Amino acid sequence: MSNLSISAQVELKQAQNQLLELSNRPTLTAGEKRQFDALLAKISLLKSGAISDEVRLAEVDQLAKEYGLPRVDLSARRAEREELRNWLRNAPETRSYSPLTEPNSTVPAAFFKELMLGIAQYDPIFSADNIRLITLDNARPMTVPALDLSQVTAAVVGQAVDNPPTVNPVAGSMSLGTFTYRSNPIACTMELEQDSFESISEILTQAFQVGMARGIGADLINGNGTTAPQGLLTAATDSTVTTAAAGVIAAADISDIYFSVNRAYRASPKCAWVMADATYEMVRLAKDSNNRPLLNMSKDGEVLMGKKILISPSMPTGAGSRAIVFGDLSQYVCRVNRASVRVTRSLQAAGYAENGIALYTSWMSIDARLNTVGSTAPVVYATLHS
Secondary structure (H helix, E strand, O other): OOOOOHHHHHHHHHHHHHHHHHHOOOOOOHHHHHHHHHHHHHHHHHHOOOOHHHHHHHHHHHHHHHOOOOOOOHHHHHHHHHHHHHHHHOOOEEOOOOOOOOOOOOOOHHHHHHHHHHHHHHOHHHOOOOOEEEEEOOOOOEEEEEEOHHHOOOOOOOOOOOOOOOOOOOEEEEEEOOEEEEOOOEEEEHHHHHHOHHHHHHHHHHHHHHHHHHHHHHHHHHOEOOOOOEOHHHHOEEEEEEOOEOOEOOHHHHHHHHOOOOHHHHOOOOEEEEEOHHHHHHHHHOEOOOOOEOEEEEOOEEEEOOEEEEEOOOOOOOOOOOOEEEEEHHHEEEEEEEEEEEEEEEOOOOOOHHHOEEEEEEEEEEEEEEOOOOOOOOEEEEEOOO
């Protein structure tokens, strides 16, 4: 038991107490018998070194087995966690007295996937479900073609008739490079690494997710495109819509913003609204002329004018601010350099080394651009009344 983490020991003790309480009962119901068996399995898992997440997955798998549902692949999950723990343990070491060049190492697929998912959960503007996200294994500049979809059309052609081309839609391109982000270092004692690395690996991953989301998410909204990625709000076109009253968003305001975007872009599956939580609260209070809420439920989520709402903590909220973005976010391209994603571990930092403390730092390189080719904007912003 001494080889288990503190959290695992606490969970093991709780499971043993529950098992003892059931054992002291003269008879058990069918449900209590199933609970007894589940506790035995849980105790066995905890003693074998399984972490809490694996225990929960095992309980889900047991329920799936009872009800004939698809089973949970516990072996694959454990392999991913073990790969992540081993990789973090052996993260490249940086030295305070060395030049400012960091060693590069490829992160395990499990860590990269978990990091990207966590960032997107904190700020949905980083999710492949909402924007065009490109992941490459190099840092070379790339060019992405761009087209004005509002000008693309088709026409009937006659058989054996020379049909000269009509006016071509406006075409262009976007150049994407890389901007490197580094999280704030996270201090971790060597004793904690050795005694409870299962939970530490989860804590480090969560910290890197939130840290990267805050830094990258802010620039994906407000970046200037020169010293940082081009932010969505920076590149969006003015819809010329300003809400009619301070502190209120009316149905007419929403309608004006919606129809300021060409239907070719509104029809996109990734057409969405982007706003901060405070602005979203005003939208939730908005009603139509029949006093019905403007928000509707669709596919387990809220939609406004049939389009989903993305809550981004980096969007402005004050009076007179450009607080609402609307449009086809598939025209916003974000490029991630997978080879740049890494974690470094420093044992030489002054003030930490003498106390046996390691500093963990995460890295990631990205760039982003919005397609602004043509006279019809795919994404617009609206301003709150001042």
